Amino acid sequence: MPAEVKRRKIAVLGARSVGKSSLVKQFIEKQFIDSYYPTIERAYVKGITYKGNEYVLEIFDTAGQDEFSPLNAQYAIGIHGYVLVYSIASRNSFEMVQILRDKIIDYCGVTDIPCVIAGAKSDLDSSRQVQVSELEKVAETNNAAYVETSAKDDINVGRVFQLCVQEIERRLSGNQAVPQANRCLIQ
Numbered sequence: 001m002p003a004e005v006k007r008r009k010i011a012v013l014g015a016r017s018v019g020k021s022s023l024v025k026q027f028i029e030k031q032f033i034d035s036y037y038p039t040i041e042r043a044y045v046k047g048i049t050y051k052g053n054e055y056v057l058e059i060f061d062t063a064g065q066d067e068f069s070p071l072n073a074q075y076a077i078g079i080h081g082y083v084l085v086y087s088i089a090s091r092n093s094f095e096m097v098q099i100l101r102d103k104i105i106d107y108c109g110v111t112d113i114p115c116v117i118a119g120a121k122s123d124l125d126s127s128r129q130v131q132v133s134e135l136e137k138v139a140e141t142n143n144a145a146y147v148e149t150s151a152k153d154d155i156n157v158g159r160v161f162q163l164c165v166q167e168i169e170r171r172l173s174g175n176q177a178v179p180q181a182n183r184c185l186i187q
């Protein structure tokens with residue numbers, strides 16, 4: 001009998017204009033658009049294989065956040081994993097990653113969430129404001145995976161989502177479909 005397809009919901013969050021939509025579009029549609037259109041919100045579906053298992057990812061591309069934006073309940077309840085995006089050329093956007101992670105933790109009343117911290121626009125190395133060592137440190141503090149990526153040059157784009165599935169799955173025990181620690185997850 002074929003193995004059951006696993007459905008996982010992933011929310012992509014971060015400050016404005018860091019490249020969230022471009023990352024998701026490159027992953028789903030294999031295209032990069034140079035112009036900037038602020039996102040309201042959009043959901044995408046894509047099938048992937050991870051460690052020989054079939055997954056259907058529902059990916060929520062969200063509107064850019066600042067420190068004062070309230071966390072939309074839609075991005076806390078029922079979400080299996082998070083991609084927290086900043087731009088390597090913006091220190092402010094890097095600082096938003098910790099703020100967002102803390103907001104999600106507070107909202108969900110948990111101590112740990114499956115997440116990958118993605119340093120976007122890695123092609124902009126000449127304008128870099130955030131070093132890889134800082135990304136490594138924040139990822140370690142938050143028990144998160146991390147990667148730098150460029151939607152423009154299609155570097156590490158698939159890896160972002162593979163890592164997110166990895167973080168979701170490593171918190172699951174056996175065939176359980178719901179992360180034990182994540183009380184926010186209502187199916």
Ligand SMILES: Nc1nc2c(ncn2[C@@H]2O[C@H](COP(=O)(O)OP(=O)(O)OP(=O)(O)O)[C@@H](O)[C@H]2O)c(=O)[nH]1
Nearest residue numbers: 017018019020021022034036039064121150151152
């Ligand atoms: N150089 C470079 N530019 C990028 C990259 N990804 C996105 N951009 C540009 O950055 C701008 C913002 O990209 P978006 O993908 O719309 O950013 P966003 O985070 O979805 O923006 P909001 O919807 O406002 O939150 C656009 O002009 C993109 O072309 C990248 O990998 N490299």
